[in-house]
Amino acid sequence: MAGRKFIVEADGGSRGNPGPAGYGAVVRDGDTGQILAEAAEFIGRATNNVAEYKGLIAGLKAARDLDPDASVDVRMDSKLVVEQMSGRWKIKHPDMQPLAAEARTVLPRGQVSYSWIPRERNKDADRLANEAMDAGKQGKQWEPKARAAAVAVAEPATEPLPEAPAPRAGWAAPADLGTPTTLVLLRHGETPLTPQKRFxxxxGSDPGLSEKGRWQAERAAEALAARGTVQAVVASPMLRTRQTAEAVATKLGLEVRIEEGLRELDFGDWEGLTFAEVMERHPDDLTAWLGSPKVKPTGSSESFTTLTHRAGVARDKILARYPGKTVLVVSHVSPIKTLVRLALGAPPDSVHRMELAAASLCAVQYYADGNASLRLLNDTGHLR
Known part of the structure; x- marks a missing residue:
């Protein structure tokens, strides 16, 4: 959607200059000031200036991920970075030159402007940079903190998913936050691998829906059509999710928008194997994976930490594109569990304690102040 405006606030720090360093960045809606995305990272030993430039790059990339056509106002308390990126000061230091060049490639120059702000107005980016450095001190990498959440008892399957319910007593959600954005999370229907519980x-092979899976998709479509609240459909690019989403979208008269960040985790050498087979062939790797979100499956390109980042970016893109709407998100076990976990503020290992049946429904509502409320979990009433 052209014409959108974002504000990027970025910062970086080094405890020693050079020393242990990290950066932080936030992307705000240019009209409301709402934070749409956050980024932070511990980068090891570096100077303040290097960390500041890396924060700038991360903020620009986060804005680009939300909308590559948006205009971006970068605000930083680093006079050096602002003046150099504005073209008023020369970039002489060899460490700065490639970073500045990379920053210029993220978005077209005409879409980005730079402004200096005092440090007290850059508190969110500074906070994230310090969180990243604190994580690095503990030998960890920064992870996005979940939005504050409250849990409500899920409505019966026959009731419509609420578009804008009044928060129940104890939720402490102000009445002036406006209509929340509701993400209805639908796991795809069965594939030939699902009943065998294979990774x-x-x-992997990207299987399509089985006959039962197609039946499940149709039942989900009928149930969602009866509720009458879904206004947009977004899906993972994988075949089984696209087939499930298309069944619902056809019933609702909507189009399917593909979001790459909603795809399933890459299970590497475990693809197509059962849990028992993985335990037999890769016992140490499986145990390590279950014990830490940073561990990748054998031969995989990503961990749950990686998945959490891309699923969070995908979530924020959807929330920014459809404010106040009810959006059907068709995805997989791992991304859906991750979005539920983030909404609850639950620890990373909680994803291994959730059950999500094929074609089940979950629902999370997101308010303008960043609060989230889980409304539904693993609803299979439409499949009975």
Whole structure:
């Protein structure tokens, strides 16, 4: 959607200059000031200036991921970076030159402007940079903190998904936050691998729906059509999710928008194997994977930490594109569990304690102040 405006606030720091360094960045809606995305990273030993430039690059990339056509106002408390990127000061230091060049390639120059702000107005980016450095001190990498959440008892399957319910007592959600954005999370229907409980991720054979899976997709479509609240459909690019989403979208008269960040985790060498087979062939790797979100499956390109980042970016893109709407998000076990976990503020290992049946429904509502509320979990009433 052309014409959108974002504000990027970025910062970086080094405890020693040079020393242990990290950066932070936030992307705000240019009209409301709402934070749409956050980024932070511990980068090891570096100077303040290097960390500041890396924060700038991360903020620009986060804005580009939300909308590559938006105009971006970068605001930083680094006079050096602002003046150099504005073209008023020369970039002489060899460490700065490639970083500045990379920053210029993220978005067309005409879409980006730079402004200096005092440090007290850059608190969110500064906070993220310090969180990243604190994580690095503990030998960890920064992870996005979940939005504050409250849990409500899920409505019966026969009731419509609420578009704008009044928060229940104890939720402490102000009445002036406007209509929340509701993400209805639908796991795809069964594939030939599902009943056998085989790992089936983005690095595998990409199977389509089985006959039962197509039946499940149709039942989900009928149930969602009866509720009458879905206004947009977004899906993972994988075949089984596209087939499920298209069944619902056809019933609702909507189009399917593909979001790459909603794809399943890459399970590497575990693709197509059962849990028992993985335990037999890769016991140490499986145990390590279950014990840490940073561990990748054998031969995989990503961990749950990586998945959490891309799923969070995908979520924020959807929330920014459809404010106040009810959006059907058709995805997989791992991304859906991750979005539920983030909404609840639950620890990373909680994803291994959730059950999501094929073609089940979950629902999360997001308010303008960043609060999230889980409304539904693993609803299979439409399949009975």
């Amino acid at each position: 089936s991720g983005s690095g």
